Amino acid sequence: MVKAKFSRSCAPGRNVSNYPSRGSTPCANSTSPASVTKLPVAAVFNRHAKSSIHSQTMNFRISILLAWFTLNAAAEAPRNENTVVLDETGVSNLDIQTAQAEEGDFERTLFVLGEIEHTCASHSVLSSRVAGRAIEVLAHKGDFVSKDEVIARIESRQPGSPPPTIELKASAGGLVISSQVHPGAPVEPDKELMVIHDLTKVWVLAKVPQNQASILKQGLTARVRIPALGNDLREAEYLQLGVDADPAKGTIDAIFELPNPGNQLRPGMRAEVSLLASKREGVLGIPRDALQGDHSNRFVFIKDYELENAFVRVPVTVGEMSGERVEITSGLFPGDEVVTQGAYALAFAGKGNASLKEALDAAHGHPHNEDGTEMTAEQIAAAEAGHDHGHTHGSGGPLVLFLSIACGVLFLMLLASPFVLRARAKA
Known part of the structure; x- marks a missing residue:
């Protein structure tokens, strides 16, 4: 009979499993095979089991999220929710005017106020x-x-x-x-x-913020609008800084020379001055009048590609703004016709005073649903069968209901997934 020997550090009765294993027991002199082999195998098994459960949980959650997003994308708002269809009278009453979104030079401008003064030599x-x-x-x-x-x-x-x-x-x-x-x-x-x-030439004294005065250089051209004379823009050339700065307002006078044909400009007239601060090429921009909404929800109305007198509300992301133009970073393509005059009124026009369904039917030559989608053969047959009863079956109702229920079930499954997998792991 062989007696087991224990080292001083591993006395009888000590629980070896309390020590973390790294391939061997903490008691190097122990002669028990079970204490040497069984403990590391159990630890490795537990670690792999936990990793497997965590992996299954992540895969299950990812699958449910993908299905959730797919159903949401399928259930997006129908076309008629973002389209305003007008008749000729409505377009005329709102005085709708459009302009194209174009790529070109984008000038960031600094807007300041000023006034007309006579020149010293005059x-x-x-x-x-x-x-x-x-x-x-x-x-x-x-x-x-x-x-x-x-x-x-x-x-x-x-x-x-x-x-x-x-x-x-x-x-x-x-x-x-x-x-x-x-x-x-x-x-x-x-x-x-x-x-x-002598008013053949006059000065424009622009009140420029002192922290922006670094853009004032020889050869700088300013665009000047005189409110008393309408919206015409005139070009003035930078001459020099004024004599005094205004420490209270933080401005300094910048003197620009402006031709005055016809002597229409008079000393004391108010001037609105736009100074070129920077210039970039190949920037997609639209007139500033086309941009609607607040800072958190910017959108424009574009002319529908195929329907006459139809305008689609499109969300956009904006970049820099200049005096007359605004940079569009996403939401539009070059050539899109955006509504400039009448855009604000379109935002409150609802769905318009004409039917999107009738406009699409006339344009495409086949029937459409009220939301703008094409009618299937089954929907056409159902509509023809129900015509004698004085109604037309709605479109999209059962589909939207099914998708809503499916999204709710998937959401509940997502919430319950951790509890199900834990129970399965314990079993």
Whole structure:
């Protein structure tokens, strides 16, 4: 009979299974074969069992999620939910206008306000070299005068019978801004009689934020709109910075030179200035008026490809915005015709005042359901059979009901899957 020997570190009665196994027991001197072989096999088996259960659980959940998403995709909103069909009267009343989504140069602009001012070189003054009395005034405030045109006559105080008369001529052409001379009024050499501004060219003083002033460089062109003169855009060239900055508003004046044909621009007019901050090529963009919705739900209306007077609501993702254009990063393709004028009204037009089914039937030459899908042979036969009863069978109702029930069952199976697999593992 062979007696078992134990080392000091492995006394009788010690539970060897309390030690983690790494291929051998913690008691290197133990002579029990069971303690050497059975414990590692059980640990490895438990580890593989847990891994198998976890793998089955993940595969089952992934399968259910794929089925869930497939059913949801199949049950997406029918075509009539996003399509507005109008008749000719409706299109005319809403004044619908469209523009194409185009790829091209996209300019990011900085919008600032400013005002029209006269140039320094345009300022001229009328005065007399001798004292006397104004006997004739030929130009008044608001009149345009030409260079060397006689605009006043002065009777000198020098003796004579009659006293000498002096003609005062305009030193430059332009608009008479102010006049302090009137018939019979005394005239002194040190007094200004009239102020004349040449408005052939004017300045635009734009209030640019100081943290954006780095874009102001020689050769920079600004687009200027004068609200008092309509929506026409004019181009002005950057000249220089103004003299003073406004620390309270954080702005600095930027001076742009603007041609003024016809002298329509007057000092003090409000100006809306767009400055080019950056430029990118090959960017898909649309007019800004076409974009609808709030920041979390942007959409546009596009003209239907096959139906006349039909417009489809399409969600879009936007990028940068400029003064007149907006970048579209997803949702549209080049050539899509987006609604610009009348888009806001379409958002509240519901499904329109015409039938999508009738429009599709006329365009394709075969019957459609109310949601815009094509009718199957069974639906056509059912519709013809039910016509005598004064109704047409609805489309998509049983399918939508089935898909809804299936989605609910799959969701419950997904919730119950961990409990089922645990019970199976314990068994």
